[in-house]
Amino acid sequence: EVQVVESGGGLVQPGGSLRLSCAASGFTFSSHGMSWVRQAPGKGLEWVSAISATGYSVYYADSVKGRFTISRDNSKNTLYLQMNNLRADDTGVYSCARHSTDWYSFDYWGQGTLVTVSS
């Protein structure tokens, strides 16, 4: 069974940092691109960042470019999101999503981990 489980969320002050993890199981992790998608309270889904299956190519939404870094460790079947210089509008549930084999959509999602940026 395909599973992706996020962890690492919590309360952080504006300007602070946090590192999220996404542990994958039930599939060949190194064969799939992965993304982080977030959802602010009461709002819709927002794509944040993506990484290719090998980790060589990374992509970011303009709203997080320069502040967030996506990475992966295929030996540990784990995806990461390093978040620096956090702002109040970064608050939300962060989920990891597996890309379909052709990259163009998402086929499995995690439940997410809550990040709250507040003083």
Place this chain on the structure above:
Amino acid sequence: QTVLTQEPSFSASPGGTVTLTCGLSSGSVSTNYYPSWYQQIPGQAPRTLIYNTNTRSSGVPDRFSGSILGNKAALTITGAQADDESDYYCAMYMGSGISIFGGGTKLTVL
């Protein structure tokens, strides 16, 4: 900045047909954007319904179908049921590794 526009809310009767749409601010939707659709019950993880415009994800009932209607992507639910009440999001691939989501449609079945 490209935006996907969805109906904020939609109300349907049980057994009725629902068509939700997803428009692209920069022009017409085509298969080249690989539109996909996701269902999300509040508090739960999204579930993939449709990908590559009209391909149903594994286990999705054939009551759900995707298409391009005019210049928009569309999700049609035939024979709406009470447990179809949910939020529905479209997404598209914009190239260069980037995806975007629509604002979502809250579907009510009553």
